Structures are given as structure tokens and as C-alpha cells.
Amino acid sequence: MARLRFPLIVAVALFLTGLALTAALKDRHYMLLSLLLLGAALLPVFLRLERRKLESRELVLLAVLSAIAAVSRIPFAALPSVKPVSALVILSAYVFGAEAGFIIGAVAALVSNIYFGQGPWTPWQMFAWGMAGLSAGWLRNSWWMKKRGGMLLFGFLWGFLFGWIMNIWYIISLPEAFSWGLVMTAYASSFYFDLAHALSNVFFLAILAGGWTGVLQRFRRKYGLLQD
Amino acid sequence: MGPSGGGKTTLLRQLKRELTPVGTGSGVIRYAGLPLAELPEERAAGEIGMVFQNPEAQIVMDTVWHELAFGMENLGLAPQVMRSRLAEMAGLFGLEPLLYKPVHELSGGQKQLLNLASVLLLQPKLLLLDEPTSQLDPVAAREFIQTLHRLNEEMSVTIIISEHRLEEVLPLADRVLLMESGMLKAACPPRELVSKASEGTFAAVQSYLPTAARLYLALPARGKSDTLTESIPLTVREGKRWLHNLASSAAGEPPGGNPAAAFGNNTAALPHKVDSTPLLSAREVTFRYEKEGREVLRKLSLSLHRGELLAILGGNGAGKSTLLHVLSGLAKPQRGKVELARGITAGFLAQNPLLYFSYDTALEELQHMAAFARLAPEEAASEISRLAEAFELQQVLQSHPHDLSGGQQQKLALAMVMLLKPAVLLLDEPTKGLDPDAKVRFAGLLRQLLEQGMSIAVVTHDVEFAARYASRCALLFDGSITAEGTPADFFSSNYFYTTAVNRMVRDILPQALTIEDVMTAWQGYAFRSSLL
Amino acid sequence: MSSGFRAMHPAVGLLYYAGLLLFAALITHPLFLITELAGLILLLLLQGQGRQLLRGLPFYLLMAGSVAVLNPLFSHRGAHILFYLWDQPITLEAVLYGLIMMLVLLTIFLLFISYNYTVTTDKFMYAFAAAAPKTALLTLMAIRFVPLFQRRLREITLIQRFRGIDVGEGSLRKRMRDGMTLLKVLLTWSLEEALQTGDSMKARGYGIRRRSTYSIYKMDWLDKAVLLLLGLSGLIPLILWLQGYGAFEIYPRMKPLVFGSGEAVMYISFCLFVLIPPGLEGKEIWLWRSSRRKAYPSVTPEPNGTRSMSSPLR
Structure with a gap:
């Protein structure tokens, strides 16, 4: 785990500093740059996946969890912001760890967008859900994440974080107008959506937590899958 | 061959190195002179191919061509090699029209053929098959076995297959291994096994043999010439020929009179006190899944009476499962009416217990079901223990439902349905994938339920099962019931769609459907012939 | 189904859409943006995606339009002040910049509609598999599972209704809980089966060596020619842009649009790049139409009204 955490932190830090740097330099092409940086943030985990020797069962397990997360998005398509994906990704990461969580989140975003339409938002969603999984995996051994309330709070926070990450790609199309006012406007306009997402996360986590972690942990035990 | 849980799968997995289960083992398996463990990885993967039971679960990729290429990609073959092999295989299997289809559009039989083809692309010398046809309908199963036969005859691929459906496989086999509780009980050519089965120790094997062989064993009057094992019949054709020889030597002339009279009530082994008022009836029901879709059921009328076992037969995609959904109230028909007698409920058991x-745990499933059925706690407990006993589930109540065997899962699901205390039970393909003994046990279970006054409708492909246990049969074709009647009337009027026994003996005993029928009738027949 | 531009090698499509994305982000000259937008609309119409375009348009216009409104509200730089709103200056530059960004966003949205149609997942994965074979494999497997799981979920929903698990009945809380129970059944079942999938992969030699890739795409001379043409016609505007041509400077002070000989070369080359795929599609349509008219006039007579029995006998 420790080997993985370092390059990832570097990548994420790189991404954030990159964004900040370009904003400071008043370069005009944030959109391209942000895509490049997103790629840089997604790269390390996938690179590790490529390098790592994965048992076929582990690969199928990742595919199944990603596909279930993607499928779970379909019945709720009519309700904006109600996406069980976040909850499923967080729970999968809670059981199988940060790396698996990131991959499941990112692949679920990519695959579900085959049905919802790919767009400039795809890499951002991959990043946001991937990060939700990654952070849940990192924190899974902390005392408060093991508590029910802690996990629910975590889900609540990610509801907002997800929305905020998704707002970035919108905001960077207005580099000249960048100001705290604009950020506030963008975030305020998405507030209710984010709140709905956060609350649905809490709800899904609350009813899923016991049952799903049970099922996943049974599989992990039974077949010794994805042990760190 | 051998009963479920006898170690067939474990044996096959020992032969396929990649899948050897964890555990302790002793002894050596040699492949082409080399111990299996020393075989290079690529040879082990390529030359020993394996096809499993579940057609759906084996597919890895999203489209047919991708799935076919998957194995070859794993072995790192060059694109040119892959292309020519794929072209060859697509031609052999007639897969060309399917090549670009997503796999989820294929039928079960097509999926299993795809699995076979994608293994064959690695050019195996040894093919291991673990009950490959148990999830297929009879037509697809026959096609699959024919393909195997061709591979064996034309390409001389060595094939090791474990099967319950031996009617078609056994006549093609060179050698039969009989496994029981992890032991190899017999290893000999099929006809030798049949002759062994007539002796005491192998009597249990009988239920696994093809009908012709069982008939051969069952009839007491075997001619003197029949001591030769070569003359033991395995197929319907051989059986018919043998029977005619036997009949002419016994009687010397064609039979006269109506032998059907000789076996009176024996056609249905299950009791049926049929009541005239229907418990469940469908009147001119029309159903389609989508507004613009095909009419799956068309003005269909059917009724189920108290205490009867109705078998609904029909080809693939005839809408049999849909009919059960409509009868059980899970799907609402667009036109027509489904009526359930006052105060009773219908229970539905789907094909897949999962x-x-x-x-x-199994116990929790039952408890939650009891709670949903609004049973009082004490009543629930007693009911659960009663059902667990009747369904032989006591040992596994604490296990995870997914860790049970297929037969146990089915029984557990049935027990759950029974907690709702249905008066009518609707079963979708309950005999699929069961070994012959399990089938007999399952029929026994149904018999108990019928004796308790339940009515059962079974949708099935299993002609033999319907002929043996049903009190009434109905044929679903083109969305409605086209023929209906007692098994004897129903099947004896069919030419192809009837039991193997009937196909063998129809010239002599047109109404005999099961071996028991033939046995009872034969005595009368032989007796009468000897008088003349 | 698959014809014209769509039937070409994936590399062609990827190069085209990547190029369009790059130009949309780099060249803010309104003429170029409008040309790109028009080219895309033409391509979409030729590909028969007009309906898709109309369906998405309200959302796209809302998203892109909000940019045009928000920019002048929050950006107050620029020399030409039009008027004051809530004591904030609204500048001509900010309005124009907002409009330009609106065009950029619209272009990107339309680009993705066409992309979703042309570069199917299969093609994307093909291009991807070379760089990241395991990720591509994982994604393909997930793609294979999605329709399977949807079907399973339907079956589970139907059957579980028998034990009172029904998302269509009861309080919202119960319905959502039931929905999750259904997903849990799906999860348990699918994970159990996934182990068999894993076995089947292993049985076919997964993981013993580096995988090769089978491809159903073959690059023919037309693919190569179009690739070359796209590459060249894309490179020229890019190089010229690096030289400073085609720039439209708004901030801090709007400069007049220049359109010199450099821009002319750049624009012609750019038009070529944008219009090659619509051209290919158009050619295909024309080809089929003319072949239907000319080549086999007698073979496929249109059945109209009463059919004469004598015609096959003649």
C-alpha cells in the first residue's frame, strides 16, 4: 500500500499545483491543460494495474464491481444526482482497498457513460469517483471510518466533493472571469444537486453498509482476493 | 458418469492444471508421457481445453469475435495466425453471421457452442467437458453433442465428458468411467457396462443408462442370442430392432388386439384425484412484453384442477416461462383473464433458485420468508423444521445459500415458496441439470405435495419426466395450447415429440410410454402370444 | 449501418476528433469556431444523427449559454465599457469572450455526439488496448457484464416480488431499501459466477504471457490516405497558430480581427481538415443513391399495390 500511496499523492499534488500554477500565470488554455493533468492523475493507478500480476479472479472481481456500480446508475437515471455509484465505490474500496476502489470508480464512470453518453465530463467523473474510492480505501483502517457514523459522514462529504470536482471543468472554461464570486456562484447553483447526492450517499450507505460489506468480505475471505 | 457430488468435476479439474483445486493430493497425472505438473504453461493451457457447465459464466468478452480471440490473445499468437484460425473455426461452426454480435444476444445453446469454439481455437488435443449440456434445452444439447461427435470422428480430438444426459452421449462413447463418492467404480466400453449393470453390484447404474439399454435390462425375456454384449441396444434404432427380433421370436406373428388395455392405470405414477372445478384458469390470455413486440401468448386458455400434475411442454422460446409468469400473476396479460379460485395462493418456482x-444462511432465508408470510413465530419454527425435514435440508440450514449444491438450492427455494402455503405450485424447468437419481427424488417430493392436495403445473423440456409423472400434458406452440391430454393419449399421437420408449415400441405397444408400461404390457402380450 | 467515415479504421476517427478538440481549445478565432461548428453539424446530419442533436440541444444551449452570461458578470476587464449593472462594469470584451467560450463549449458538446456515434466503444478499446492492455481488458469485461446484469436485475425484481421485495410499493424508505436488496442479490450471484468466469479465463491461458491483440480493423490505402491528409491539413493550422496567426486577442483590450494571407492559408487547410469526414459521408450517400438508380434498375422493382403474378414468368 505504502508503495502506491507515494506516487499517487505526488500525482494529485501535481494536478492541484498545476491548476493553481496555470491560473496564476494567466495562461489561456486551462481546458487542455486540465485534461492533461487529469490524465496525469489517472495514470499512476492504471500504470500500476498494468504492471501488477493480477489473478484472473481478481480481474473479474474488479470488472463485476465496476459493472454493478455502472448498472446501479441506470434505474436512477431519472433522478438527477441520485447515484448509488458513489456508495458502491466507497463500500468496495472499504473492503478491497484504495487501489481497487479507484479502479472500480473510474471504470464504472467510463462504462456507465457508454449508456449516458461520453463527453468532456467523462474524465472528470472517472477522476471524481476514482478519488472517492481511493480516499475511502486509505481511510478504511481509521477508527472513525470503522464507525457507522464516520462512514456516513464520509459519504456525505463525498457528495459535495464530487459536485465540486465536476464544477471545475465548467469553471475553467471561464478563466478570465475567475474570481471567488464565480466559484461561489457555480457552487451555489449546484448546491441542491450536491446536497441531494450527499444525502442519497448517506442513505445508500446506511442501508447498504452491513449487508454489502458482509457479502464482499465473505468473498474476500473465501477466495483470498485482492489481499494487500 | 455418476451421481452429482461423486467427484466428477474434481477429477476433471485435476486433469486441467490451471484449475486444480487447492488441497492435498498424491499420485501423478501424466499427459503425453510428461507429468502434468512439468508441462510447459503454454502447452498445458492450449492442448488441454475445458468447457464448463454454465454457458453464461464462461464468457469473458463483449462480442463474439472478441471472445473467440480471447484465448489466442492469451497465448500471444501473431495476428495473422489468429485471423486464419478464427476464419477456419467460424466456418466450421457457422459462426460467421454471429461474429459481430454482442454475446448477450445469443441463445444458451449458441453461447455454449461459442465456448467450445473458443477453446478449440487453441487447438487442444484433449477436451474436457464438465456437464456441458446440463443448462441447455434438448435441441441445443443434441446439437452440441453432435458437434462433439464430429470433432471426435473427423478431428480425432480426445474427449472426456461428464454428463447426466447419457441418452445421446453413451452410444458415442468408447469408454465409460463410473464415479461414485470419489472412487472409480467401473471403466469399460458402454455395452459392457450395461451387461454389468444387470448384475447386482451395479444395479444403481441402471438409471443412468440410455432408455434402450434400460429396456433391454428390464425385460425378462431376453433371447438366448442376447448374451453377446455386442447386441446390447444403446440407441432407439438398435432398441427397436432388438425388440422386433424379440417379439417375432416370442410370438412369430404381429400382435393383435389392443395391448393398451393391459396396463390400465400405470401410465401416471403419481396419484391424481382430479376435481372438475379448476383452481387456476386462464381464459384467452394474450401477452406481449412491449407494446410493439411479438405476442408471446395468444388467446391462450388453460386450466389447472385440484390434485393434478400438469406438464406444459413446448419448444424453445415458445413462451413457457412467460406462461408461468402470467399464471402466477407476476405478469399481467393485456387481454384475457387469469383466475385463481377464492382464498388460495399460487407459488412460483423459477428456473434459477439463486x-x-x-x-x-438458508435458515435466515426461510425465517424472513415466514415473517413475510405472516406466520406466528412458533408456527414459523415448526413449519420450517417440517419443511427442512421433508426437503432434506436440515444439514445445510446454517450454510450460505450459495454454498449449497444445485439440487439443494432448488429445494431451499421451493421450501421458501412453500412457506406461503400455496395451493397451486408453478414450477419452471425443475428437472434441469438434475442427475437421474435426483430427478426421481424430486418426483417423490412432488408426489408428497400432490398427496397433500396441492396442484402442480410444471413447465418442462423433459419429455420422459412428463410422460412418467404428469397426470395431464399440454403442448404450448405459437402462443397457445395446441394439444392436451393424458400422457398416454398425448404422446402416443406424437411421432417425434414423445419418449424414447414410445419411439421404440410404438409398432407393438402404441400407448406405452415408460419402461414400466412396457414391462406390464409385455407380460400380457407375451402371454397372449404364447397362447396363440 | 456502418459506412463512410464510420467504417474507417479507428485511428482515423480518433485523430479527427482529437484534432477538433485541440482546435476548439486553441484557436479562438470566431471564423474558425463557426466553421468547425458548421462542419460538425453537417457531419451529424449526414450521419443521420439529427435527432440525437435535437434531443441534446436544450441542455447544451443552457450550459453553453450560461457561460456567455456569467463571463461578463464576473469579468470586468476590458476597455470598452458598455453599461453598468449593479455598479459593475459590463465590458464589450467580456461579452465577446463569453460568446467565444459559448461557441467552444457548443463545439465540444457536438463533437462528442458525433464521437459517440463514430468511435464506438469497440474502436476506442482497440486503440486503447495497445497502450494499456489490462485496463482495456478490464473495461471490456465490465462492458460485457452490464447488459447481463441488467437482465439479471430484471429477473430478480420479478421473482423477489414474491417475498414482498418490491420497489413499486410501500414507503419511499422501504422502496429504496428494497432496491438495494435487489442489488445485493445481484451482487452475490454475480460474484459467485464471476469465479467461474475467472476459471474460464485461466483455462484458456490467461496470465501465462504477454497478450497479443487481435484486431478486426485493417488499414487499407484509403485509411492511410485520409490519415495522411488529415495529418497534413491539421498540422498546417497548428504550426501557423504557433507562429501567432489566427489569434483573436480580446483581453486586455480587443484587437481587430486580422485576416491576412497567413490566416487564409490556415483557414483553407483548416477547412480541409474539418470537411474531409463530411465529404466521405456525403460521397457514400451519393454512391448508394446513384447505384440504386442506375446499376440494377430491373433487379429490385418496388412492390406497389397489386402484384402481378406473371412477372416471374416473363
Whole structure:
């Protein structure tokens, strides 16, 4: 785990500093740059996946969890912001760890967008859900994440974080107008959506937590899958 | 061959190195002179191919061509090699029209053929098959076995297959291994096994043999010439020829009179005190899944009476499962009416028992079901223990439902349905994938339920099962019931769609459907012939 | 189904859409943006995606339009002040910049509609598999599972209704809980089966060596020619842009649009790049139409009204 955490932190830090740097330099092409940086943030985990020797069962397990997360998005398509994906990704990461969580989140975003339409938002969603999984995996051994309330709070926070990450790609199309006012406007306009997402996360986590972690942990035990 | 849980799968997995289960083992398996463990990885993967039971679960990729290429990609073959092999295989299997289809559009039989083809692309010298046809309907199963036969005859691929459906496989086999509780009980050519089965120790094998062989064993009057094992019949054709020889030597002239009279009530082994008022009836029901879709059921009328076992037969995609959905009230017909007699409920058991399970132990499943059925706690407990006993589930109540065997899962699901105390039970393909003994046991279970006054409708492909246990049969074709009647009337009027026994003896005993029928009738027939 | 531009090698499509994305982000000259937008609309119409375009348009216009409104509200730089709103200056530059960004966003949205149609997942994965074979494999497997799981979920929903698990009945809380129970059944079942999938992969030699890739795409001379043409016609505007041509400077002070000989070369080359795929599609349509008219006039007579029995006998 420790080997993985370092390059990832570097990548994420790189991404954030990159964004900040370009904003400071008043370069005009944030959109391209942000895509490049997103790629840089997604790269390390996938690179590790490529390098790592994965048992076929582990690969199928990742595919199944990603596909279930993607499928779970379909019945709720009519309700904006109600996406069980976040909850499923967080729970999968809670059981199988940060790396698996990131991959499941990112692949679920990519695959579900085959049905919802790919767009400039795809890499951002991959990043946001991937990060939700990654952070849940990192924190899974902390005392408060093991508590029910802690996990629910975590889900609540990610509801907002997800929305905020998704707002970035919108905001960077207005580099000249960048100001705290604009950020506030963008975030305020998405507030209710984010709140709905956060609350649905809490709800899904609350009813899923016991049952799903049970099922996943049974599989992990039974077949010794994805042990760190 | 051998009963479920006898170690067939374990044996096959020992032969396929990649899948050898964890555990302790001793002894050596040699492949082409080399111990299996020393075989290079690529040879082990390529030359020993394996096809499993579940057609759906084996597919890895999203489209047919991708799936076919998957194995070859794993072995790192060059694109040119892959292309020519794929072209060859697509031609052999007639897969060309399917090549670009997503796999989820294929039928079960097509999926299993795809699995076979994608293994064959690695050019195996040894093919291991673990009950490959148990999830297929008879037509697809026959096609699959024919393909195997061709591979064996034309390409001389060595094939090791474990099967319950031996009617078609056994006549093609060179050698039969009989496994029981992890032991190899016999290893000999099929006809030798049949002759062994007539002796005491192998009597249990009988239920696994093809009908012709069982008939051969069952009839007492075997001619003197029949001591030769070569003359033991395995197929319907051989059986018919043998029977005619036997009949002419016994009687010397064609039979006269109506032998059907000789076996009176024996056609249905299950009791049926049929009541005239229907418990469940469908009147001119029309159903389609989508507004613009095909009419799956068309002005269909059917009724189920108290205490009867109705078998609904029909080809693939005839809408049999849909009919059960409509009868059980899970789907609402667009036109027509489904009526259930006052105060009773209908229970429905789907083909796949896994659909029913959502808790961690079998006991929990039953308890939650009892709670849903609004049973009082004491009543629930007693009911559960009664059902567990009747369904032989006591040992596994604490297990996870997914860890049970297929037969146990089915029984557990049935027990869950029974907690709702239905008066009518609707079963979708309950005999699929069961070994012959399990089938007999399952029929026994149904018999108990019928004796308790339940009515059962079974949708099935299993002609033999319907002929033996049903009190009434109905044929679903083109969305409605086209023929209906007692098994004797129903099947004896069919030419192809009837039991193997009937196909063998129809010239002599047109109404005999099962071996028991023939046995009872034969005595009368032989007796009468000897008088003349 | 698959014809014209769509039937070409994936590399062609990827190069085209990547190029369009790059130009949309780099060249803010309104003429170029409008040309790109028009080219895309033409391509979409030729590909028969007009309906898709109309369906998405309200959302796209809302998203892109909000940019045009928000920019002048929050950006107050620029020399030409039009008027004051809530004591904030609204500048001509900010309005124009907002409009330009609106065009950029619209272009990107339309680009993705066409992309979703042309570069199917299969093609994307093909291009991807070379760089990241395991990720591509994982994604393909997930793609294969999605329709399977949807079907399973339907079956589970139907059967579980028998034990009172029904998302269509009861309080919202119960319905959502039931929905999750259904997903849990799906999860348990699918994970159990996934182990068999894993076995089947292993049985076919997964993981013993580096995988090769089978491809159903073959690059023919037309693919190569179009690739070359796209590459060249894309490179020229890019190089010229690096030289400073085609720039439209708004901030801090709007400069007049220049359109010199450099821009002319750049624009012609750019038009070529944008219009090659619509051209290919158009050619295909024309080809089929003319072949239907000319080549086999007698073979496929249109059945109209009463059919004469004598015609096959003649």
C-alpha cells in the first residue's frame, strides 16, 4: 500500500499545483491543460494495474464491481444526482482497498457513460469517483471510518466533493472571469444537486453498509482476493 | 458418469492444471508421457481445453469475435495466425453471421457452442467437458453433442465428458468411467457396462443408462442370442430392432388386439384425484412484453384442477416461462383473464433458485420468508423444521445459500415458496441439470405435495419426466395450447415429440410410454402370444 | 449501418476528433469556431444523427449559454465599457469572450455526439488496448457484464416480488431499501459466477504471457490516405497558430480581427481538415443513391399495390 500511496499523492499534488500554477500565470488554455493533468492523475493507478500480476479472479472481481456500480446508475437515471455509484465505490474500496476502489470508480464512470453518453465530463467523473474510492480505501483502517457514523459522514462529504470536482471543468472554461464570486456562484447553483447526492450517499450507505460489506468480505475471505 | 457430488468435476479439474483445486493430493497425472505438473504453461493451457457447465459464466468478452480471440490473445499468437484460425473455426461452426454480435444476444445453446469454439481455437488435443449440456434445452444439447461427435470422428480430438444426459452421449462413447463418492467404480466400453449393470453390484447404474439399454435390462425375456454384449441396444434404432427380433421370436406373428388395455392405470405414477372445478384458469390470455413486440401468448386458455400434475411442454422460446409468469400473476396479460379460485395462493418456482436468495444462511432465508408470510413465530419454527425435514435440508440450514449444491438450492427455494402455503405450485424447468437419481427424488417430493392436495403445473423440456409423472400434458406452440391430454393419449399421437420408449415400441405397444408400461404390457402380450 | 467515415479504421476517427478538440481549445478565432461548428453539424446530419442533436440541444444551449452570461458578470476587464449593472462594469470584451467560450463549449458538446456515434466503444478499446492492455481488458469485461446484469436485475425484481421485495410499493424508505436488496442479490450471484468466469479465463491461458491483440480493423490505402491528409491539413493550422496567426486577442483590450494571407492559408487547410469526414459521408450517400438508380434498375422493382403474378414468368 505504502508503495502506491507515494506516487499517487505526488500525482494529485501535481494536478492541484498545476491548476493553481496555470491560473496564476494567466495562461489561456486551462481546458487542455486540465485534461492533461487529469490524465496525469489517472495514470499512476492504471500504470500500476498494468504492471501488477493480477489473478484472473481478481480481474473479474474488479470488472463485476465496476459493472454493478455502472448498472446501479441506470434505474436512477431519472433522478438527477441520485447515484448509488458513489456508495458502491466507497463500500468496495472499504473492503478491497484504495487501489481497487479507484479502479472500480473510474471504470464504472467510463462504462456507465457508454449508456449516458461520453463527453468532456467523462474524465472528470472517472477522476471524481476514482478519488472517492481511493480516499475511502486509505481511510478504511481509521477508527472513525470503522464507525457507522464516520462512514456516513464520509459519504456525505463525498457528495459535495464530487459536485465540486465536476464544477471545475465548467469553471475553467471561464478563466478570465475567475474570481471567488464565480466559484461561489457555480457552487451555489449546484448546491441542491450536491446536497441531494450527499444525502442519497448517506442513505445508500446506511442501508447498504452491513449487508454489502458482509457479502464482499465473505468473498474476500473465501477466495483470498485482492489481499494487500 | 455418476451421481452429482461423486467427484466428477474434481477429477476433471485435476486433469486441467490451471484449475486444480487447492488441497492435498498424491499420485501423478501424466499427459503425453510428461507429468502434468512439468508441462510447459503454454502447452498445458492450449492442448488441454475445458468447457464448463454454465454457458453464461464462461464468457469473458463483449462480442463474439472478441471472445473467440480471447484465448489466442492469451497465448500471444501473431495476428495473422489468429485471423486464419478464427476464419477456419467460424466456418466450421457457422459462426460467421454471429461474429459481430454482442454475446448477450445469443441463445444458451449458441453461447455454449461459442465456448467450445473458443477453446478449440487453441487447438487442444484433449477436451474436457464438465456437464456441458446440463443448462441447455434438448435441441441445443443434441446439437452440441453432435458437434462433439464430429470433432471426435473427423478431428480425432480426445474427449472426456461428464454428463447426466447419457441418452445421446453413451452410444458415442468408447469408454465409460463410473464415479461414485470419489472412487472409480467401473471403466469399460458402454455395452459392457450395461451387461454389468444387470448384475447386482451395479444395479444403481441402471438409471443412468440410455432408455434402450434400460429396456433391454428390464425385460425378462431376453433371447438366448442376447448374451453377446455386442447386441446390447444403446440407441432407439438398435432398441427397436432388438425388440422386433424379440417379439417375432416370442410370438412369430404381429400382435393383435389392443395391448393398451393391459396396463390400465400405470401410465401416471403419481396419484391424481382430479376435481372438475379448476383452481387456476386462464381464459384467452394474450401477452406481449412491449407494446410493439411479438405476442408471446395468444388467446391462450388453460386450466389447472385440484390434485393434478400438469406438464406444459413446448419448444424453445415458445413462451413457457412467460406462461408461468402470467399464471402466477407476476405478469399481467393485456387481454384475457387469469383466475385463481377464492382464498388460495399460487407459488412460483423459477428456473434459477439463486434469484430467491438474499440472506446469509438458508435458515435466515426461510425465517424472513415466514415473517413475510405472516406466520406466528412458533408456527414459523415448526413449519420450517417440517419443511427442512421433508426437503432434506436440515444439514445445510446454517450454510450460505450459495454454498449449497444445485439440487439443494432448488429445494431451499421451493421450501421458501412453500412457506406461503400455496395451493397451486408453478414450477419452471425443475428437472434441469438434475442427475437421474435426483430427478426421481424430486418426483417423490412432488408426489408428497400432490398427496397433500396441492396442484402442480410444471413447465418442462423433459419429455420422459412428463410422460412418467404428469397426470395431464399440454403442448404450448405459437402462443397457445395446441394439444392436451393424458400422457398416454398425448404422446402416443406424437411421432417425434414423445419418449424414447414410445419411439421404440410404438409398432407393438402404441400407448406405452415408460419402461414400466412396457414391462406390464409385455407380460400380457407375451402371454397372449404364447397362447396363440 | 456502418459506412463512410464510420467504417474507417479507428485511428482515423480518433485523430479527427482529437484534432477538433485541440482546435476548439486553441484557436479562438470566431471564423474558425463557426466553421468547425458548421462542419460538425453537417457531419451529424449526414450521419443521420439529427435527432440525437435535437434531443441534446436544450441542455447544451443552457450550459453553453450560461457561460456567455456569467463571463461578463464576473469579468470586468476590458476597455470598452458598455453599461453598468449593479455598479459593475459590463465590458464589450467580456461579452465577446463569453460568446467565444459559448461557441467552444457548443463545439465540444457536438463533437462528442458525433464521437459517440463514430468511435464506438469497440474502436476506442482497440486503440486503447495497445497502450494499456489490462485496463482495456478490464473495461471490456465490465462492458460485457452490464447488459447481463441488467437482465439479471430484471429477473430478480420479478421473482423477489414474491417475498414482498418490491420497489413499486410501500414507503419511499422501504422502496429504496428494497432496491438495494435487489442489488445485493445481484451482487452475490454475480460474484459467485464471476469465479467461474475467472476459471474460464485461466483455462484458456490467461496470465501465462504477454497478450497479443487481435484486431478486426485493417488499414487499407484509403485509411492511410485520409490519415495522411488529415495529418497534413491539421498540422498546417497548428504550426501557423504557433507562429501567432489566427489569434483573436480580446483581453486586455480587443484587437481587430486580422485576416491576412497567413490566416487564409490556415483557414483553407483548416477547412480541409474539418470537411474531409463530411465529404466521405456525403460521397457514400451519393454512391448508394446513384447505384440504386442506375446499376440494377430491373433487379429490385418496388412492390406497389397489386402484384402481378406473371412477372416471374416473363
